[in-house]
Amino acid sequence: MSDVGDLGKRIRSARKAAHLTQQDLSDLAGVSERTVRAIETGTGNPALAAVAAVVKVLGLRLVAE
Numbered sequence: 001m002s003d004v005g006d007l008g009k010r011i012r013s014a015r016k017a018a019h020l021t022q023q024d025l026s027d028l029a030g031v032s033e034r035t036v037r038a039i040e041t042g043t044g045n046p047a048l049a050a051v052a053a054v055v056k057v058l059g060l061r062l063v064a065e
C-alpha cells in the first residue's frame with residue numbers, strides 16, 4: 001500500500017476508534033467533509049495544512065522522513 005493510502009487507513013481507524021463521523025471530524029478540524037473523505041481514501045490532493053489539522057484532532061503525529 002502507498003504511504004498516502006496507509007496514512008488514510010490510519011486516520012480512518014483513529015476516527016472510528018474515537019466514535020466520530022467524517023462530518024464530526026471535519027467540523028472539529030475546520031475542513032470540509034469532502035476533504036476528510038479524500039484524506040481517508042487517498043484520493044484528491046488535500047492541502048498539508050488540512051491533513052495536519054485532521055491528525056491533530058485525532059491526537060496523531062504527522063512525521064516526515
